[in-house]
Amino acid sequence: EAGVTQSPTHLIKTRGQQATLRCSPISGHTSVYWYQQALGLGLQFLLWYDEGEERNRGNFPPRFSGRQFPNYSSELNVNALELEDSALYLCASSGRISTDTQYFGPGTRLTVL
Amino acid sequence: GESVGLHLPTLSVQEGDNSIINCAYSNSASDYFIWYKQESGKGPQFIIDIRSNMDKRQGQRVTVLLNKTVKHLSLQIAATQPGDSAVYFCAEIRETSYDKVIFGPGTSLSVIP
Numbered sequence: 645e646a647g648v649t650q651s652p653t654h655l656i657k658t659r660g661q662q663a664t665l666r667c668s669p670i671s672g673h674t675s676v677y678w679y680q681q682a683l684g685l686g687l688q689f690l691l692w693y694d695e696g697e698e699r700n701r702g703n704f705p706p707r708f709s710g711r712q713f714p715n716y717s718s719e720l721n722v723n724a725l726e727l728e729d730s731a732l733y734l735c736a737s738s739g740r741i742s743t744d745t746q747y748f749g750p751g752t753r754l755t756v757l
Numbered sequence: 758g759e760s761v762g763l764h765l766p767t768l769s770v771q772e773g774d775n776s777i778i779n780c781a782y783s784n785s786a787s788d789y790f791i792w793y794k795q796e797s798g799k800g801p802q803f804i805i806d807i808r809s810n811m812d813k814r815q816g817q818r819v820t821v822l823l824n825k826t827v828k829h830l831s832l833q834i835a836a837t838q839p840g841d842s843a844v845y846f847c848a849e850i851r852e853t854s855y856d857k858v859i860f861g862p863g864t865s866l867s868v869i870p
Binding site for chain 2 (some may be wrong): 648692747748751
């Protein structure tokens with residue numbers, strides 16, 4: 645069974661640009677979660693999508709946004725990039741039961757110059 | 758505020774020895790705990806989980822212990838191998854916040870051959 649996939653693996657942008665990160669969940673999973681992992685820091689919750697809707701978001705500014713498509717894949721968009729947005733962005737998916745374990749993708753390394 | 762934290766940021770063990778990684782949590786209402794392993798350049802990988810109605814759970818070479826009295830969680834790895842070298846995160850999920858998995862900062866485990 646294929647795991648969670650993310651693209652691109654690496655992304656280099658300059659300050660002020662926009663970044664789009666993509667995630668495909670495990671087949672059968674309906675929930676997608678986005679996390680930011682800055683260097684030396686733990687995982688910070690960004691967004692949760694389930695059945696195409698944003699269910700909750702973490703303590704991040706509105707320039708972090710996303711969406712979930714009918715096939716349950718998801719995009720994370722970061723507008724007006726700032727240097728401190730440089731981080732590993734991880735996507736996780738889980739099943740229909742709310743306490744299902746989250747399984748992670750390999751991440752997208754975003755570097756803002 | 759509420760948080761999940763790890764007692765030791767780094768741990769070095771000799772190959773073949775047992776490893777113990779500790780985690781403290783602050784919310785006694787937490788229902789579900791997960792240990793993740795993150796190897797360099799990869800996303801977190803689920804290792805083992807435990808629910809609050811249990812005090813011990815065993816997997817392959819790993820055991821998780823939960824002490825609700827002192828709000829302490831530990832991960833024991835038997836016969837540690839070089840492939841176990843990674844950062845280990847404990848995570849806390851609360852019944853009312855399924856969408857927010859609270860991660861600790863992580864413990865780096867180094868196995869000395």
